[in-house]
Amino acid sequence: MTVLTNVFPDLARTGDRPIDLLVVGDTGVDLLVQVDELPKRDSKSIGTSLGIFAGGMGASFASSARRAAEDLEIALVSRVGSDAFGRACLLDLADQRIGTALVETMADEMTWWCAVAIADDGEKSLLGGRSPASLPGPEQVDQAALTSARWLHVLGDVPGSEDIVRRAADVGTLTSVDIEGSFVRTDRGRAEELLRTASLSVLNEESLHGLAGLDDVHEALVELLGRNERSSAILLTLGTAGSLFAWRAEDGALQTIRQAAEPVARVVDTTGAGDSFAGAWVGRALAGDDLTRALATAASSAALTITHFGARQGGLPNWTTTNTKDAL
Numbered sequence: 001m002t003v004l005t006n007v008f009p010d011l012a013r014t015g016d017r018p019i020d021l022l023v024v025g026d027t028g029v030d031l032l033v034q035v036d037e038l039p040k041r042d043s044k045s046i047g048t049s050l051g052i053f054a055g056g057m058g059a060s061f062a063s064s065a066r067r068a069a070e071d072l073e074i075a076l077v078s079r080v081g082s083d084a085f086g087r088a089c090l091l092d093l094a095d096q097r098i099g100t101a102l103v104e105t106m107a108d109e110m111t112w113w114c115a116v117a118i119a120d121d122g123e124k125s126l127l128g129g130r131s132p133a134s135l136p137g138p139e140q141v142d143q144a145a146l147t148s149a150r151w152l153h154v155l156g157d158v159p160g161s162e163d164i165v166r167r168a169a170d171v172g173t174l175t176s177v178d179i180e181g182s183f184v185r186t187d188r189g190r191a192e193e194l195l196r197t198a199s200l201s202v203l204n205e206e207s208l209h210g211l212a213g214l215d216d217v218h219e220a221l222v223e224l225l226g227r228n229e230r231s232s233a234i235l236l237t238l239g240t241a242g243s244l245f246a247w248r249a250e251d252g253a254l255q256t257i258r259q260a261a262e263p264v265a266r267v268v269d270t271t272g273a274g275d276s277f278a279g280a281w282v283g284r285a286l287a288g289d290d291l292t293r294a295l296a297t298a299a300s301s302a303a304l305t306i307t308h309f310g311a312r313q314g315g316l317p318n319w320t321t322t323n324t325k326d327a328l
Contacts, residue, residue: 001290002290002291002292003285003288003289003290003291004285004286004288004291007233007247007291008174008199008233010172010174011150011151011174013172014150014172014173014174015150015197016240017147017148017149017150017151018073018148018178019073019074019075019099019148019150020072020073020074020146020149020150020151020286021062021072021073021074021075021149021150021151021153021282021283022074022075022076022077022079022145022146022149022150022151022152022153022273023058023060023062023065023074023075023076023077023133023152023153023154023287024076024077024136024140024141024152024153024154024155024158024161024164025056025057025059025061025062025076025077025078025136025153025154025155025158026056026057026058026059026078026079026083026112026136026155027054027055027056027059027076027078027080027089027093027103027111028055028056028089028111028112028113028114028134028136029052029053029054029055029085029088029089029110029111029112029113029114030033030052030053030054030055030081030113030114030115030116030271030310030311031049031052031115031116032049032050032051032052032053032116032118032269032271032309033047033048033049033050033115033116033117033118034047034048034050034117034118034119034120034252035047035048035117035118035119036119036120036126037119038117038119038125039114039117039125045117045146047117047162050118050309051309052085052308053309053311053312054092054310054311054312055113055114055271055310055311056078056089056112056270056311057079057155057178057272058076058078058155059065059076059078059089059092059093059098059136059276059277060272060275060276060279060311060312061153061178061278061279061282062076062093062096062098062279063096063098063228063279063312064275064276064277064278064279064280064283064301064305064312065279065280065282065283065286066096066097066098066283067280067283067301068250068279068280068283068287068297068298068301069142069283069284069286069287071287072206072283072286072287073099074097074098074099074150075098075100075102075241076093076098076099076102076103077099077100077102077103077136077140077141077145078099078102078104078136079103079104079105079106079112079132079133079134079135079136079137079140080102080103080105080106080111080112080133081105081106081108081109081110081111081131081133081191082105082106082107082108082133083109083110083111083277085110085111085113086105086111086133089103089111090103090105092181098286101121101238102136102140102141102145103277104136104140105133106132106133108218109132110129110131110133111131111133112128112129112130112134112135113128113129114126114127114128114129114134115127115128115129116269116271118268118269118271118309119242121127121267122266122267122268122269122270122306123270124269124270124271126271135155135157135158135159136158137159137160138158138159138160138161138163138164141164141167143167143171146164146167146168146171146173147171147173149168149173150173150174150286151174151175151176151177151282151286152164152165152168152173152174152175152176153175153176153177153278153282154175154176154177154178154313155177155178156177156178156179156180156183156187156190156191157180157183157187157193161177161190161194162190162193162197162276163195165177165194165197165198166197167258169197169199174199174200175197175198175200176198176199176200176201176202176235176278176282177194177195177198177202178202178274178275178278179191179194179195179200179201179202179203179207179211180204180206180207181204181206181207181210181239183207184206184207184210184211185210188210191207191211192211192282195211195224195227195228196227196228196229197228197229198228198232199232199233200232200233200234200235201224201232201233201234201235201236201295202234202235202274202278203236204236204237204238204239204274205235205236205237205238205239208220208221208224208234208236211224212224215230217236217238218254221234221236221254221256222254225246225247225248225254232247232248233246233247233248234246234247235278235281237274237277237278237302237306238261239261240261241261242259242260242261242299243256243258243259243277243295243299244256244257244258244259244263244295245257245281245291245295245299257291257292257295257324258295259292259295259296259299261299261302261303262299262302262303263303264301264303264306264307265307266307267306267307268306268307268309269306269308269309270306271310271311272305272311272312273302273305273306273312274302275311276298276301276302276304276305276311276312276314277298277299277301277302278298279301280297280298280300280301280302281294281295281297281298284297284298
């Protein structure tokens, strides 16, 4: 049996901190449209509106951790606008008992939104509208916030994410960072810095191979774990090939736990599957589960997410008829 404190012994020293998981990332709304064919360059694709759903990678990660581990204290550092979407986001987070004291409401700004076109096979095309009320700033993550948390999870493209991770490590807070392939392509230097300093890097196949420059998964894992300055691990999603958790043993040897993808009858919408997986894994791992069991829970969470529309699992209300009206 391997639990999180076997991989990160320092986690046992922070058991008296009031926040189990502090998530630094975006929250927003997804406008979903089902189309016969995903839009191409200089083309028009008209489909059927599916509604307005809760979105944002950071908020979706926190939501998945909450569903997986109801007893954890979870808080979000984010930004929303002073519009109806922003108020709906705050209502949704409060309903899930996710702390919002560090979510800044920016006056006269529009909340981050994403238009998602979904094809019949569940594949998607996204168009996002960033605004100042989108990614949080590093000044929102002060020393008091860092010292109050046992574990901090941050999106790689949050401004100053590398500074946030280093400051967290300096006060004994364990960290995980989500490094997407697109982030590696656009800001490789910061992605490599985060890989070197975070306790846990959450990667997909694209970011793994992009950072390592190697095609073989095992060789890529050995290469990347060898670059880390601290005790390190990688949580890797491999699509239909499943997932794995990898870390270095005390003697430096690579250790891995593998998990097959959970089959589903039909893929409806892949939006948020990665956030659902990673949030569930971190939630169960922090709750003390054996890491093999945590991987299985994460696979089930991702499988359930892709069988429903929206980045969250099936029970989430469609804001077209609920939270948005309340916020107005």
